[in-house]
Amino acid sequence: MDKMKSNMTLDTSGKCCPMPMVETNNAIRKLNSGEVLEIVATDPGTKMDIPSWCDRTGNQLLFSSENDNVFRYFIAKS
Amino acid sequence: MKTMAIVVRDDGYDKLLTPLAFAYFASAEGVQVDMLFVNWAVLALTEDGARALKVDGVHADKDAWVRARVAAAGLPNDINELLKALKQTGNVNFYACSLAANIFGVDKENIIPEATDIVGAAWFVNDKAAKADHSQYF
Numbered sequence: 001m002d003k004m005k006s007n008m009t010l011d012t013s014g015k016c017c018p019m020p021m022v023e024t025n026n027a028i029r030k031l032n033s034g035e036v037l038e039i040v041a042t043d044p045g046t047k048m049d050i051p052s053w054c055d056r057t058g059n060q061l062l063f064s065s066e067n068d069n070v071f072r073y074f075i076a077k078s
Numbered sequence: 079m080k081t082m083a084i085v086v087r088d089d090g091y092d093k094l095l096t097p098l099a100f101a102y103f104a105s106a107e108g109v110q111v112d113m114l115f116v117n118w119a120v121l122a123l124t125e126d127g128a129r130a131l132k133v134d135g136v137h138a139d140k141d142a143w144v145r146a147r148v149a150a151a152g153l154p155n156d157i158n159e160l161l162k163a164l165k166q167t168g169n170v171n172f173y174a175c176s177l178a179a180n181i182f183g184v185d186k187e188n189i190i191p192e193a194t195d196i197v198g199a200a201w202f203v204n205d206k207a208a209k210a211d212h213s214q215y216f
Contacts, residue, residue, distance in 0.1 A: 012152070014150065014151075014152070015151055015152030016151035016152065017099065017103065018099045018100070018102045018103035018106070018153075019151065019152035019153060021103045021106060021107070022102055022103055022106040025106040025107050025108075026106065053107070056107070057107070
């Protein structure tokens with residue numbers, strides 16, 4: 001899954017709530033339906049915020065991982 | 079959630095961060111956020127007032143540290159700049175309570191352009207807070 005391809009990568013490393021979600025909302029608007037956004041985050045709040053946001057917005061969380069306190073999410077735009 | 083109403087009373091720099099952060103992530107997601115600034119917090123809707131905000135109370139000696147941590151978290155650490163960032167989402171209205179504006183000296187001359195209007199609290203409570211999907215009071 002580490003080789004999953006994305007159309008855009010958003011690196012929010014070091015930033016904390018609300019900025020990862022603010023920037024995720026801004027980034028997803030730049031993509032077309034079906035395209036994939038990769039998000040890199042260090043805020044542990046994203047572990048709940050990102051899946052919850054996907055449920056609300058209809059975007060699909062394809063994959064998530066945690067490695068050495070770095071979180072990665074791949075989201076397909078609805 | 080499509081609409082959110084927030085009433086802000088406390089004017090400590092640190093105490094403003096939470097309602098503004100909540101408004102930021104909600105508005106970024108497309109939620110219409112209406113914020114009423116009452117009591118001393120109304121001064122945050124003026125440039126001079128926003129500039130004068132400090133961490134108060136038992137944490138007053140941590141003002142510079144808090145601002146540095148806010149900046150490190152990716153947020154504008156100046157309240158006026160943060161209000162501008164929220165306004166740029168296109169989904170936030172800032173209202174000054176007319177009573178607070180009268181008491182604390184906020185008027186059409188010194189209120190920031192990002193503020194929508196000076197309004198009565200009764201209108202806000204009935205037409206915004208009571209009709210919102212979610213209301214918060216700080």
